[in-house]
Amino acid sequence: MLRPFALHRPGTAEEACALLATLGEDAAPYAGGTELLLLMKLGLLRPRHLVDVKRLAGFDVITDGGSLTLGAAVTHRAVERSPLVAARCPLVAAVARHVANVRVRNVGTVGGNLAFADPHSDLATLFLTLDAIVQLVSPRGRRELALADFTRGAWETARAADELLASVRLTPWPQGTAAVYVKFGVHERPTLGVALALVLDASRARVTEARVAVGCVDPRPVRVPSVEARLRGVAVPELEDVAGAIGELAAAAVEPDDDLHGSADYKREMVAVFVRRALRIAAGRARGASTPIPQFPHAVIA
Amino acid sequence: MTAGGVSRLTIRAVVNGRPRELDVPTHALLLDVLRDDLDLKGAKRSCDSQVCGACTVLVDGLAVSACTYLAVEADGRAIVTVEGLADGDALHPIQEAFIEAGAVQCGFCTAGMLLTARALLAENPTPTREQILHSLRGSLCRCTGYRKIVDAMEARHGARVEERPGSAGTRRTFGGEGAMSGPPATPTTPEERPGSAGARRTFGGEGAMSGPPATPTTPEERPGSAGARRTFGGVGAMSGPPLKWIGRSVRRVDALEKVTGRARYVTDLVVPGMLHARVLRSPHAHARLARVDATRARALPGVVAVLTGADLTWCDPYCGPAFRDRPILAIDVARFEGEPVAAVAALDEATAEAALDLIDVDYAPQPAAITLEEALAPGAPLVHTGEPLAGHFADLSSLKPEPGTNVCHRFRFARGDAAAALAGADLVVEDTYRFPAVQHYAMEPHAAVAAWDETGSLTVWASTQNPYSVRVELAKMFGAPLSRIRVVVPHLGGGFGSKTYAKLEPLTAALAHVARRPVRLAISAAEAFQTVRRCSARVAMRVGFRRDGALVAVECDAQYDVGAYADIGPRVVQKATYTATGPYRVPHVALGAAAVYTHTTPGGAFRGFGVPQLAWALESLFDVAADRLGRDPVDLRRDNLLGHGEEFAPGDTPIDGKYEESLGRAAEAIGWTQALAADRGRGVAAMLKASIGPSVSEAIVRLHADGSVTVLASAVEMGQGTRTVLSQIAAEVLAVPLERVTVVPPDTAITPYDQTTSSSRSTTMTGRAVQVAAEDVREQLLRVAADALGLPARDLALEDGAVVSAVQRLTYPEILALRFGMSGGELIGRGVVAPGRSAAPLGGSTPFWEMAVGAAEVSIDEETGAVKVERYVSVADVGRAVNPLVLEGQDEGGVVQGLGHTLLEEMVYTDGHLVNGTLLLYRVPRADDVPALACRFVENADGAGPFGAKGAGEGSLIPVSPAVANALARLTGVRLRDLPLTPERVWRALRARKDPETHAGEPS
């Protein structure tokens, strides 16, 4: 059951921001509502005004430039189905298929996911490896922030109260990048997410650059520079040799706490296990091997 | 639209093909608009957090959670609800497929499942299994175990066309039809007392039965294979007429209303003038209520009544089946987090909810005892200090709390000299096992609607498994005669024990009393976590064997955490402990158990009634012993199984099954002796459970002037198929088509007494009462016909709605016309099954023993500790499967529910607070957790129920944990003693094994 509120459906971001500025603390941006309405039903949030962002011009489009831009109000389902996403960032489409359940995907949005900044977000983790930049709009104009700077902590972002997340810009990896996303856990939300991408040289023999992010174990997802550095320049056939060390490096880079998802030491160990596994899968993809993807219980591999 | 914002909107939507214009507040949820404004009640509110899928509707073809979706979003869109799936009377193929596959049980998830399936199939008419499971990621079912739902979705695209419907109703024929012989038509008096000597023979025709039982044909098992090979004593010696309805997987009689969304549950009922209630709950595990002031709440417009504990001076505010220790609302002290402290009845739910904020409560938090250890420690905070009154359950008068402690009841059962036998045993294995507190999560949260009328009579529509227990409780509390309390049970959205005994009914009735208007109280799934749970337990067991493998003694010391109020916990404890030795012959036993109060959600009945906790210990230790003795675990169990006819305990019913068959079939089906891949492990476990003894069931069968039949009985249909089974029994005895039988839902003003729908007893006890009542009608028919035809009754038989002799035939309408003249009239038959008390240790003999065996094949991800159950076989000794498909569905659901507490489920308390009391955080099994699953039955027609049936439905759940843990131990060498076997727990145990030095002493 929801408490009464006024619904605003502005047509432009400028109008919406002006509303947010006027209404202040009493207002909340509203997209799919899969998080917002849930918290409102529980009485944990009691905004008296909702500002619908779904009708804002440009918010629900996916555009391709040098980079791929996902409008904030694009649903997970639209990401999953978009030919553009499939062509430019196929892993993003594949991961979208495994976010939450079909109903949440049909309604929930990319912007809502990032703006909510739940520590157990698949998107936030994956997007870090795509050097995601978020565009924010406010009465003061537009600004851009790296996703890494936008997400400050658990349910905490750099967004000002009168600011809207307009879109997120992803920098697609070069063609032929071997990448994988793995999530693990028995709970509704993932206990761990690992995104790993190996950019290869022209002959697909060597890693020229690596992007690795680990999510869900810390208050916000993190890139793991130590692992990326260690992978740079490694020959594809030798990836297996470094898998163990890579896992350990990643585990050393996170600071988990004990919670319902597990004890800190378990989560740390799972980071090692799944970064290692992710590397092996990516290495297989780098080799173009047609070996079937291994299956692990309670793990989803995209 | 202006940027000014609106609080109401007129929306236009096409709902199930019909254009609608609706004026809705912006904060209205689509689910409420559909249910309340459009009276489309098919979409249900369950988890209320987008996890379960019960509220699924399609918006422009896409599935959404209507519980978390603003109605205004539907503007300009097409909405499809379950009511819109069928085209007039023509069901949508997916609805047909669900019925045919047996995918419908309680029906609460059904609408959501159907719409999810429909959305998937519209997009992808030939989904792979992976795609089906993926689409069901957000669709929970607590009854079916999912297998039949997935089957139905696969069948839809032709993968299993051979299983598809032919003709209506009875089209699904399982092998054995026609080959079946029934018991002879034994005339029985309406009243019989199977407890008394000599009567047992008529109680189901034991010994008179023969002929091969109906063999269910499941996808993997076709006639002529394993199932059909089985033969039983006396084949061919039998002469009874073939059975027409018993043993056949007829369509569920409630399937149609469930797949069309027409089935009404308590939450769907609207009583004119009805108010809506909400409950204020304590945020503390233990607190004194220094002040509860409802003045501000009472002043809120729309609030009609507010009730606090202090207001309950006009009734007896205490209830409880074991001890009357639980107040309707906390009085002076709140004893668990979530205990009702005050309640509001208002014109609508929103007002009631808003009023809760206006109730001022000063809590003085007190030290709390959350765990068994804390509750049993010297000087522990006491949950109860006064002496509670005895409960309404006469059998429980022996229960006694130990003053000055948190022990609310202690039970001991001994035979022989266990201490000496253990001292002399060649091998003693012992350990302490823990079983978690788990939540039933029946998908329909508890609900009640109560209305007092001008004569002072009370009617309560209740989501309860035992309307008659609720009636007693209400009568006591409100000082009314039983005849003035009417408890009505429409469809029930799952129970599993959570809806036994009074839950919301006393509070709802009290509110209705002070409000002087009908009141509806429907709690959320999160509040169900604060209503009842399974009793967690710590079980220390010692088991002694001789070198040759003979079990010589079992010693058990168990503590069950029954939470803040006794509920039925003490009975759980004593009944389970009594059978702690399982289906084995044990000469020396010393079994002890305590029910212990803690400051947590009350623990009550939950499928298995205390037995899963003990079987977890015993069956694990059995494998430890097999290892130490160098014996095969199956062989060791077989050596010790009780034999048919053997005494379990003096005065109790002798063993009524051939248990070696169940064990043998389970071992065979899992391939026990066959080679096993190196990365797999197999394990087996068995269980024995007593049903309630003594217990009473009564039934009335009415044969109407047109030859149709009404069955009045009070077994609650909660998904297990009891209405269907009772229909089959009546149709069989009276030789009428199933469609001519109507089973009236329980209503204490109309349907006769039935003790409870629990303990796997309905087919046996209520079914037997229906059989006896139908036989009573049959005798009357034969008498009238015999007179009319001038033939002895023995020359007559019932056939297709008529009494026939070799040459003549009188239809039932003709017979009724002969009996009553042309004006009508009806024949009424009465059936009473009332075994009475006995010399058995618990004061009554069990009407049957429920026995089952489980066998698991598992694999492990050693690096993460994630256990995967790859295959699972359950074999239950059911005597006779009245409806094999329904029964299979029951047992599949039981196995999957068992996998829940085995691998996933546990209510977690941190700093005195339940931290995972919602479906977002409490993980129950999903479709993709289900292993390859086969549920089988041993049918020797040796049960006390109709046609040799005996109880089923709980048995399949109980062996799951030990079977899985035994498989895991055989695979990894690691023995876990604490459930659930979460990845982390298993990972720790594996690590400790690998590196015993560093990780010694770590909890496993």
Ligand SMILES: Cc1cc2nc3c(=O)[nH]c(=O)nc-3n(C[C@H](O)[C@H](O)[C@H](O)COP(=O)(O)OP(=O)(O)OC[C@H]3O[C@@H](n4cnc5c(N)ncnc54)[C@H](O)[C@@H]3O)c2cc1C
């Ligand atoms: C049952 C369930 C399971 C889930 N599982 C997963 C999972 O496995 N992986 C995963 O990654 N996620 C998961 N999620 C999260 C899901 O992805 C988000 O719920 C969804 O994307 C949020 O989008 P929304 O449009 O519904 O946001 P809303 O609920 O509308 O908004 C969420 C928050 O963001 C703010 N907001 C929304 N849009 C904007 C904007 N444009 N600018 C500024 N602020 C904005 C709102 O004010 C609110 O605070 C799950 C959610 C649920 C309910």
